[in-house]
Amino acid sequence: MLSTLAVFAVGFVMRPLGALFFGWFSDRIGRQRGMVLSMGITAFGSLIIAVSPTYASAGAVASALLLLARLMQGFGIGGEIGASHTRTSPRPRRPHDAACGRRACTWRSRPACSARPSRPRCSRGG
Known part of the structure; x- marks a missing residue:
């Protein structure tokens, strides 16, 4: 039983x-290629689990x-x-919003931003 859980934990x-x-x-090659490669490795690990023989045979x-397939997955x-989190995260509405994070920088919610409602800017280099 413990060895079964160990294979799962790997x-x-x-x-x-x-x-x-x-x-x-x-970062070097591109996010889309990285995601496609990671999905391919995960799918190949699942394929190995699906076609692997039983312990009896x-x-x-x-x-x-099974251990190799779980490592790959x-x-x-x-x-x-x-x-996938980077791909699906919301993009800033305006270019200067990106300095305050993923969501729009509001002067009430972020103390690091200026209090000008016309153009909120982040004091961290925005």
Whole structure:
């Protein structure tokens, strides 16, 4: 029972490594290519789980394939989460809003922004 949970947990251990790799990869190559690659790795890991033999027919090889597939799934999901959140996050309405974060900078909600309602700016370089 404990070994079954360990195989399940291995996927969660690989998520931060996937996030680190795909963050670097997406910054260099492009977010869309990084997301497509991470989705492909995750899908390939799922395919390995689907077509892997049972323990009765392949023995320890089946367990190794399952472990490898869970490693691939966790690695891919780690990269996919960051890319999908970046892709679906709201974009600023005006160019100077981006300095205050993802959402529009309002002078009431953000103390770092100026109190001019005509053009809210962030004091952090906006």
